Structures are given as structure tokens and as C-alpha cells.
Amino acid sequence: MSSFAKMQQSNLNTALFGLSLDRNSGLPLHAQLTHVLREMLRADPAAAGERLPPSRALAEELSVSRMTVTTAYDQLIAEGYLSTRPGGGTYVAEDLPHLAPPTPRKASRAAQGAPPPAWLPFQPGLPDQALFPRRLWARHLERAWRTPDPTLLDRPDPFGWPPLRLAIRDHLAAWRGLDCAPEQVMITGGAWDGFDLIARSAIAPGGLIATEDPGWATMGHVLASSGLNEHPVRIDAEGLDPVHLPTDTRAVIITPSRHFPTGAAMPLSRRLTLLDWARAHDALIVEDDYDSEFRYRGQPLPALAGLDGLQRVIYMGSFSKLLSPALRIGYIVLPERLVGPMRAAIDATGPRVSMVPQPALASFMASGEFATHLRRMRRHYAKRQRHLLNALTGLEEYLRLQPDPSGMHLCAGLGPALVPAGDRAISERAKAVGLTLRALSSHARLPDPPQGVLLGYAGFDEPTLSAAAEKLRALLTSLP
Structure with missing residues (x-):
């Protein structure tokens, strides 16, 4: 040299x-x-x-x-x-790309009014992408397509790549105690796609669908686009109570293992009551089990679909929070009697999920590396929840915080000092200091919504959480 x-x-x-x-x-x-x-x-x-x-x-x-x-x-x-x-x-690199920085452009009005990026601290439902196993994923992706299986290049099965459906079956048996056949598993493009497929194939147009309130705010749009009518039902500390369901309800969409967004878990007695209600009224239950893998204390709660034996329950899961939102892959597990109608519905449109990542995900799961990744994430997220709770000690007058045995965010009720302000006003004030503090009431459609804020911790390391907690502390203690 x-x-x-x-x-x-x-x-x-x-x-x-x-x-x-x-x-x-x-x-x-x-x-x-x-x-x-x-x-x-x-x-x-x-x-x-x-x-x-x-x-x-x-x-x-x-x-x-x-x-x-x-x-x-x-x-x-x-x-x-x-x-x-x-x-x-x-x-x-020998030939560096774009050596000259692009000429700065004046931000348009649309850009100036754009919402803050999704990675601002306390954004809920955000996995830590720095911990995504990129090298392992790249290896599985390269192996799958260097010399692809001939069937990958043929007309794809609209239900998804068969080895991936088998891997999901094995994962559900090991992690959720759910017994199903690979033929009952269907790959979807995420939650919206899964709900849309169910609405179009398993429920008659105009049917009444009960949903949790508060709940996923987008659900009403999904159901309305499919010609269905939403009936929100206010939950309590044990989730949705079947006694409040209208008799003409055709289906119920619930998150029983960990309600979104409050984190409430539906007890076994209420789960069995809900299953009895579905049998008596010839109704369906759609179980959205979106982050059940992230449980930090005790045994995982049994899946409702497992208690039902997949007779009246459609089970839904996703890899968005387990791996990355960019993957856009989810799945549904159907009762055997609905496999035929679902195939007829999907055959009319053709496959809705790219085949490119499916063989890589299948081999990633079959190798055992996916389970190792989940265990690693569970340790990290449990540690981050404890860290956040410690960083926010002494704020009992402002936030009602307590440990959560599972999930990726904490749902904190408002303390007496914040009740007059309301959660939406607090959420707006948080934006000004660079925090994403979702208001619990923004997830409700019924009058007199519960008040609280969501504190996402999974996607942020401990130093970031500490800094964000100090910002939050200064904000809350400065409110009139």
C-alpha cells in the first residue's frame, strides 16, 4: 500500500x-x-x-x-x-453511486403536512427491524430461487405455497396447540386481505358482523367494502361479552388471547360461552390471534379455534409483527366446510400474494430458525417492557401503568391529573415533542369511549425508550 x-x-x-x-x-x-x-x-x-x-x-x-x-x-x-x-x-465500492447529492427541492405543501414517520417512539405494533435476521433470510431467499423448484415456476396454488402451509400447520401445533391440516391453511396478504376474503366467501352480503369496541379502527372500512354491516360491541375487562350480541349476528370478529388495543384476555368461561352462542345461532367466529407468540409470563392462552376444533372458528395470524411489516404475509385457517367456498372465491381472482418470499419463509420456519428468532424477540421485548415501566415510575397521578404478560405495547389509562385534558388532546401534544402516543378513544366507534394512551416499546432499544420516557414525563408534568 x-x-x-x-x-x-x-x-x-x-x-x-x-x-x-x-x-x-x-x-x-x-x-x-x-x-x-x-x-x-x-x-x-x-x-x-x-x-x-x-x-x-x-x-x-x-x-x-x-x-x-x-x-x-x-x-x-x-x-x-x-x-x-x-x-x-x-x-x-469502486464505483460509488450518486456521488453528488441530489439538488435540494423545496418541500411541497403535501410533504410539509405529511404525518410523522412510523418509527417515532411509542408507535405501537412495530417490531424492531434492527433485529430482523437479514443474513439468514437472504440465505433462504437465495437458496429458494437459485435453482427453484419447478412447481414454483408453474401456475401457483391460490391457497399459497404448499410447504409454507405445512410449516404454518407445524408452527400452530407447537405454539398454539391447534390441530389442522395443511389443506385448511391459506396464505393471505395480511390482515386486510384475510378479513376481505372471509367477508366475501363465508358471510352472505348484508350480514351483521359484531366487532370489539374499541378495536381495529380500519375494520369498519373492510366490512363496508364487502357489503357487510358492522355492529360494534363495547368490551369490558374480560373482553367481549356474548350476552350483548344481537340475535341476528352472522359472525363475530375478536382478539381473545390479547385484545387489541387494551390487552385484555378473554377468560376460559367466556370463551366457552361464546362458542355455545355461535353453535346456537349458527354463526361464525373470526379469531384474530395477531401477537399471541409474544407472551412473557405463564403458559400461552389456548386458541379459541383449538377449543372449538375448527368447527365454527376461523383462525387468523400474520408475520408482520413476528418478522417485518414489509413482508405482507398472513394466513387463515379454515373449518373444513369453508375450504371449498374459499377456493371458489379465490379462483375468481387468482392468487393475491407474491410467490417470491413464500418458499424462503417455508424453509426458514422448517429449519427451526424462525422459532429461535421468536424466542429471541420475546426475550428482548420482555426486557424492553420492564425498562419502560421502570423509566416511567412516579407518574401514577398521570398514567395507570402496570405490567402486561404479553404483547408489544402497554395500554395506560389516564390518571386523575390527565382526565380533564382527554387522551386525544394529549396525543396531539405528544406529536409536537416527537412522540407517537395513540389515543385509546381513537379506536372506538361507540359514544363515551374509554380514555388512555398506547405505549409501544417493542420496536425501540433501551436508550431510545429512556429518552422518550423523559420527553413524556416532561410533557405530562407540564400540562395544566
């Missing part, structure tokens, strides 16, 4: 080791590091071909986790700024 090249390498390392990341920013550390590295390489064409410090060394210098550095490196490799070479090491 020439003396000039050595000087260039030294300058690059000095600049990298001198980086400073803002732990009080709402932007995750890996995203900050990616941005700074990208701008540094754009501004210095002479860095082309230089070797970057090992991820472990840079992580130690910046006092961050090695995962933060490898995530930033992987992103810049994908964008073409960095490359790897045989024998190891990460290097600046």
Missing part, C-alpha cells in the same frame, strides 16, 4: 471513529449511522476501494451494539456504496 493510500485509509478510519450518534433522537441508531456513512462516502470520492473498520471495532468505538453497525453496513451494501470481498472485510 502506498503512503498516499495509507493516509487515505487513516483519514477514513479517523472520520469513522469520530462519528457521533444522537441517542435522544427519534431516529434509530442504525438509521443514523447509515445516513452519516452514506453522506460521508458521497462527499469523498477518494475513499473508493478503501477498507472499512471491522464491525466489532467500530461498534466499540461508537459505544453501540455490533448489530447496529452490521445493519448499517448491510443497508449500504444493498445500495451499492459498500461491497465485500473474498477473504473477508467490507470495502467502499
Whole structure:
């Protein structure tokens, strides 16, 4: 290496080791590091071909986790700024893309009024993408399509890739005690797609569908687009009570293992009462089991579909919170009598989910690496919940907080100091300080909604949660 090249390498390392990341920013550390590295390489064409410090060394210098550095490196490799070479090491690409930063453009009115990014602290339902097993996922994806199974290139089964449906069957048997055949499993494009398919194939147009209140705010739009009528039912501390269901209800959509968004769990006695009601009224139950895998204390609650033996219950699940929202893959498990009608409905439109990620997900699950990932996430999320609760101690006058045995967010009722303000006003004030504080009442359609706020913790590391908790503390104690 020439003396000039050595000087260039030294300058690059000095600049990298001198980086400073803002732990009080709402932007995750890996995203900050990616941005700074990208701008540094754009501004210095002479860095082309230089070797970057090992991820472990840079992580130690910046006092961050090695995962933060490898995530930033992987992103810049994908964008073409960095490359790897045989024998190891990460290097600046020889032909750097977009060396000249784009000319700044004046933000349009639409952009100026855009909502805050989804990664602001306390955003609920957000998995930590820095912990996504990118390398494992890339390996399974590459193996699936390097020499693809001939049936992958044929006309796909509208119900989804058969090995993936088998892997989901095995996962449900191990994690949820649910006994079903792969033929009863159907791959969907997420929650909206699953509800839409059920509404169009299993329920007659104009039917009355009972939903939980508060609940998923988008549900009314899904049902209305399918020609169905929604009937919200206010829940209590034990979830939905079947005694409040109208006699002409054709189906009930519930989240019994962990109600969204309050976190209430439906006890066994009420589950059995609901199943008796469905049999007596010839009605369906749609069980949305959206984050049951993340249970931190005690045994997982039994799936309603398992208690029913998949006679009157349609079971729904998703990989959005288990892996990534970008994956857009969910599934439904049908009673045998509904498999035929569902196939007729899907045959009319053809497959609705891309086949590209399905074989990779199937092998990821079959290898046991998916279960390992879930156990790892469960440990991280349990630790983050404890950390957040500790960071918010002393706010009993403002928030009614208590540990939750499962889930990815806490639902906190308003304390006496905040009741006069109301949860929506508090949510608006939180936006001004860079927090996403969802109002519980925004998930309700009935009058006199419950008051509270949702505190998502799963998608944020401990330093970010600490900084966000201090912002929240300052906000709440400053309210009149």
C-alpha cells in the first residue's frame, strides 16, 4: 500500500471513529449511522476501494451494539456504496453511486403536512427491524430461487405455497396447540386481505358482523367494502361479552388471547360461552390471534379455534409483527366446510400474494430458525417492557401503568391529573415533542369511549425508550 493510500485509509478510519450518534433522537441508531456513512462516502470520492473498520471495532468505538453497525453496513451494501470481498472485510465500492447529492427541492405543501414517520417512539405494533435476521433470510431467499423448484415456476396454488402451509400447520401445533391440516391453511396478504376474503366467501352480503369496541379502527372500512354491516360491541375487562350480541349476528370478529388495543384476555368461561352462542345461532367466529407468540409470563392462552376444533372458528395470524411489516404475509385457517367456498372465491381472482418470499419463509420456519428468532424477540421485548415501566415510575397521578404478560405495547389509562385534558388532546401534544402516543378513544366507534394512551416499546432499544420516557414525563408534568 502506498503512503498516499495509507493516509487515505487513516483519514477514513479517523472520520469513522469520530462519528457521533444522537441517542435522544427519534431516529434509530442504525438509521443514523447509515445516513452519516452514506453522506460521508458521497462527499469523498477518494475513499473508493478503501477498507472499512471491522464491525466489532467500530461498534466499540461508537459505544453501540455490533448489530447496529452490521445493519448499517448491510443497508449500504444493498445500495451499492459498500461491497465485500473474498477473504473477508467490507470495502467502499469502486464505483460509488450518486456521488453528488441530489439538488435540494423545496418541500411541497403535501410533504410539509405529511404525518410523522412510523418509527417515532411509542408507535405501537412495530417490531424492531434492527433485529430482523437479514443474513439468514437472504440465505433462504437465495437458496429458494437459485435453482427453484419447478412447481414454483408453474401456475401457483391460490391457497399459497404448499410447504409454507405445512410449516404454518407445524408452527400452530407447537405454539398454539391447534390441530389442522395443511389443506385448511391459506396464505393471505395480511390482515386486510384475510378479513376481505372471509367477508366475501363465508358471510352472505348484508350480514351483521359484531366487532370489539374499541378495536381495529380500519375494520369498519373492510366490512363496508364487502357489503357487510358492522355492529360494534363495547368490551369490558374480560373482553367481549356474548350476552350483548344481537340475535341476528352472522359472525363475530375478536382478539381473545390479547385484545387489541387494551390487552385484555378473554377468560376460559367466556370463551366457552361464546362458542355455545355461535353453535346456537349458527354463526361464525373470526379469531384474530395477531401477537399471541409474544407472551412473557405463564403458559400461552389456548386458541379459541383449538377449543372449538375448527368447527365454527376461523383462525387468523400474520408475520408482520413476528418478522417485518414489509413482508405482507398472513394466513387463515379454515373449518373444513369453508375450504371449498374459499377456493371458489379465490379462483375468481387468482392468487393475491407474491410467490417470491413464500418458499424462503417455508424453509426458514422448517429449519427451526424462525422459532429461535421468536424466542429471541420475546426475550428482548420482555426486557424492553420492564425498562419502560421502570423509566416511567412516579407518574401514577398521570398514567395507570402496570405490567402486561404479553404483547408489544402497554395500554395506560389516564390518571386523575390527565382526565380533564382527554387522551386525544394529549396525543396531539405528544406529536409536537416527537412522540407517537395513540389515543385509546381513537379506536372506538361507540359514544363515551374509554380514555388512555398506547405505549409501544417493542420496536425501540433501551436508550431510545429512556429518552422518550423523559420527553413524556416532561410533557405530562407540564400540562395544566
